[in-house]
Amino acid sequence: MGAYRHFPILIITVPLVTAVLMPALSHRRERLCMPLAAAALSASTVLTFLLYRVIRPAADCFLSYRLGGWEPPWGIEIKVDFAGLFMLSVICSVSLLCLVYSRKYISKEVEPGKAFAYYSLFLLLSAAMLGFTATGDVFNMFVFMEILALSSYALVAVTGRRDAVRAAFKYLLMGAPSSIMVLLAIALLYSSTGSLNMAHLKELLAEGAYSRVVFASLVFMIMGFGVKAALFPLHGWLPDAHSIAPSPISAMLSGLVVEVAVFALLRLFFTVYGAASGAVSGTSEALGVTAAAGVLFGGVMAVLQKDFKMMIAYSTVSHIGYIALGISIMNEQALTGALYHLLDHGLAKGCFFLCAGAFIYERDYRRIEQLKGASRRMPLTCAAFAVAALSVIGIPPTSGFISKWYLIWGSVAGGKYLYAAVYLIGSILAATYCLRVIYYMFFLPPQPGTWEGGGEAPVLMLVPAWVLSLGTLLMGALSFVIIGRVQEAAGLLLR
């Protein structure tokens, strides 16, 4: 494997170190911040995609990096398998595009002289997500989760406006107790097994009898990560934080941050506790019911919204429900769908928020009715939104169609016809809220006094939005390239 074995740690440390260096390097040269941040993230992206050459979806094919040279059950291990690599590549590419988008947008929202703080926090957030996904140690996962959480609280409040500070504090008040619950769960898990390494834990838990302490730790884990992932009854912080944050940050929070928390649930279920264990089968039913409720609740609330970003935020609640529901079904097809939906959600929701940001940047329009006739002046932004909307609804040939196909196939194969119905109703709700906006944009005349003069969003904002929306098309049309390997990875997780 040669030089490849150092890639997992480099992917995390390059943005992390750059984030820490940023305030020192760019105190007076603020123009250098964005190129430096982009260079760090590009390096991570290149390294991540190079890993596809060595990592295949097979049981013994993963890269493991031992921090400080300590052997795995005692030392901290960074472990990249195919499912992790898939998630890492989504994180790298979406955050790089959001970073490019930030350059123009942030000059408007953040006061000059503070931009270095924004880029520093942005890199910290990306590095924390990468580490959170790649780590093979539960306590290390907690530490990365806290870096992730603290940088996202700060990024929501980065503009310093009244509502932004309030939304950030609300996020913190729900996020901090949830972190403590995760720590408590880790303490309980350690008390009953004496290990913190994920692979070692799975062996120990498979040997030992099913105990109440293990069950309690899984319940606390689900509650803790459920808040971070905005699973239905615990989603209260999400609509405020996601709609009030600066748009590139909304795209990061909605496309990636809640997603890595769901990915953590997936890791816990399959890599730590083991799919066959009594604890997992006892909780997956409950997770399924709340996720199904979340799909419907998020969809209905999204239909009712008047604020554009608020609508997208509730749509995120609905789509996180899709993924959690796919995990709770526990068969290969549904898990394939859940993994592929992680990709689709990152691309499509990222694109939605970037388009919403373009309207805010150009016109300061936040309400849906102000978008009537938007295609006359900003046709490219509207078209990017429309393509991503197809994927959110799940119309072929987009990636949203592929993931929903597998999710519904999985729920039928698992005999859970009610869940299949929930997916279909979720899609109808998605069609309702997306097509309404498309209808307003393309087929209605503008309201008097709006959309006079002015033009398209800047190129630096259009390109990331278009790359994401074309990404949903390509990952759907060319899904045969990768879906087989994702399915094998899903099969491996279940074993």
Place this chain on the structure above:
Amino acid sequence: MGRLLDNYHYAVAAVLFCTGFYSVIMRPNIIKKIIGLNIMETSVFLLLVSLGWKEGGIAPIHAGGAEAASMVNPLPQALILTGIVVAVSTTAVALSLVILLYRQYGTLDVDRLMREEELEVPAAGPEGGEG
């Protein structure tokens, strides 16, 4: 009952956790919520550190021919050290947000903040619209 008396530190941790959680949820004052958060964190630290405790245990240093069986488990202590750093950073971020909140709203009462939020919502869009 005897088992509970032997393991009283777990009971104390549970009581502290619930006390902290109660004040995070029920107290209207933001500073008291943050104090509750810290009590919750401390309860988990107590649970973790008591896992590694041993009657008459010695520091886990092999030099000098100490027996491994009489040493305390050092791992929970290392975890808590990291946990304390995390808790302090969370408190720092929370308190700096409180300063910003107080400057903007002039209150630390969550109920009054929520009332302000309700007043703000209709004016969310620049043109107000149909509200």
